[in-house]
Amino acid sequence: MTLKKGKNAPDHAVGGRNRPNLNHVTGSKSVERAEKPDSSFPRRALPVEAAPTETPFWEKPLADLTRAEWEQLCDGCGRCCLVKLEDEDTGAIYHTSVACKLLDQQSCRCGDYPQRRRYVPDCVRLTLEKLADIPWLPPTCAYVLRFRGKPLPPWHPLISGDPESVSRAGVSARGRIEAGEDDVETDDLPDFIRLWPKRWPKKARW
Secondary structure, three states: OEEEOOOOOOOOEEEOOOOOOEEEEOOOOOEEOOOOOOOOOOOOOOOOOOOOOOOOHHHOOHHHOOHHHHHHOOOOOOHHHEEEEEEOOOOOEEEEEEEOOOEEOOOOEEOOHHHHHHHOOOOEEOOOOOHHHOOOOOOOOHHHHHHOOOOOOOOOHHHHOOOOHHHHOOOOOOOOOOEEHHHOOHHHHHHHEOOHHHOOOHHHOO
């Protein structure tokens, strides 16, 4: 079987035995969360606080959010920054435990968010319009939850007030990443396919 690169992916062609035909799909955050194109936007926005008499911005429709509010929805789990593979025949997406080259494996944040497109040209820019068409975002993702009209979970930093709550809930990729993409040959990526990036951790359910 032949493994071929997927759309917006590095140019690799690999092979393997007894494996599905997989396209290489990049890890993302490597998902750009910017609502509108702006390459100068900083790595992390300052917290945006709702006035006491207003509805918290994270309860508003996604279409009503400002750029800073949109950025603040990210819980920093790092799951979207894991390398993904696409079955060439079926289109099925497989997640791996291999991290994007720019992901800080301890903080699970992009190591160079302002310049990420320079080093990861196929970084996907997440927009409201794209949410319905991206099948590989984790089910715990705040963008996915709000897009579906669901509330943020108690462990989300905007609710808990503590970024570490993501890790305590078992949602963060911290401690579960097995390699960086520069350390793994493309031929070997299928060996790192894992189920946990697409699952709700038991501790995170509410």
